[in-house]
Amino acid sequence: MTSQQSGRFRISNDDLDVPERLEAIFQDEGYLFFRGILDVDAVLAVKRDLINVLQAQGVVKSGETEPIWTGAGMDRIDDIALYALASYEALSEGPARHLAGKIFGQPAFMFKNPNIRYTLPDHSMYVTPAHQDFFFIRGTTSFRTIWIPLMEIDATVGGLALAPGSHKQGLREHAEQAGIYSYVFKGRKQRGVRLEDIEGDWLTVDYRPGDALVFHNLTLHWGLPNRSNRVRLSLDTRAQPASAPRTFQVEKSILELRQYRKEVQRIVAEEGASEAVFEAVMIEMMKRGLPAERRPVTALIAEFERQLA
Ligand SMILES: O=C(O)CCC(=O)C(=O)O
Missing domain, CATH: 2.60.120.620 (q2cbj1_9rhob like domain)
Structure with a gap:
């Protein structure tokens, strides 16, 4: 092993x-x-x-x-x-x-x-x-x-x-x-x-x-x-x-989570953020149950870019 x-x-x-x-x-x-x-x-x-x-x-x-x-x-x-x-x-x-x-x-x-x-x-x-x-x-x-x-x-x-x-x-x-x-x-x-x-x-x-x-x-x-x-x-x-209590993530199927991930990834790429920021944003979005929309994504990008800087 x-x-x-x-x-x-x-x-x-x-x-x-x-x-x-x-x-x-x-x-x-x-x-x-x-x-x-x-x-x-x-x-x-x-x-x-x-x-x-x-x-x-x-x-x-x-x-x-x-x-x-x-x-x-x-x-x-x-x-x-x-x-x-x-x-x-x-x-x-x-x-x-x-x-x-x-x-x-x-x-x-x-x-x-x-x-x-x-x-x-x-x-x-x-x-x-x-x-x-x-x-x-x-x-x-x-x-x-x-x-x-x-x-x-x-x-x-x-x-x-x-x-x-x-x-x-x-x-x-x-x-x-x-x-x-x-x-x-x-x-x-x-x-x-x-x-x-x-x-x-x-x-x-x-x-x-x-x-x-x-x-x-x-x-x-x-x-x-x-x-x-x-x-x-x-x-x-x-x-x-x-x-x-149940979080957003626990209620979603693998295929739904996959689609959600794709949407968030698209927005993060359009905003020009790095892959490391994207992964951090993803985990936080699922934890908070945020919709895969530009406003919450950009707010989190700003948060993580500050942290990772
Ligand atoms: O089966 C595997 O390869 C990994 C399984 C795993 O990581 C898990 O169940 O959390």
């Missing part, structure tokens, strides 16, 4: 019905990992649907039940067809919401923008660098991320690794990571924390369909490289207690 020592997640299934115990582990370690906790049929329905679409797009091999990569690049994937599927939303709104409710000890609200991940083998420019979700989702501190493997994910396929206890150190500085791009928000240069700057162990596990990894919004985590012949399929969705 890295030069740092790595280990396996603690499994919290036995504590599922003891909310105080779950909460104590979560607050201490910054994560909860559950084996086979989600309805496997619901998980495998998403896998099957994603594979069908990716087969039609020539990205994974036809006639296989596993997502065996054909060698086609990211540019071949039209994710509108993936985000049109009902099964991933059903997984988030059904089994994932149920799990979140148990963890919160009260009904959960699921963010309307689960991410569908399709990590291609040996595509280091699209790996997810180490980061904290709170860096990208401000305005609420009550959310937790649920990362869901949609297939068997062993060390060769990669998966998610996290730094236990890292949530206790507050929000870290996130810098642009050279040559790494988002495919969820196409063209966005990824920001994160360099692995060399993170102390302590990394934990991961060999994931199976039905497993769920729940982590704190300040827990540092990253996507391990995929060195297999398969496309790594996973879903990440976010939950907060239903009673907690």
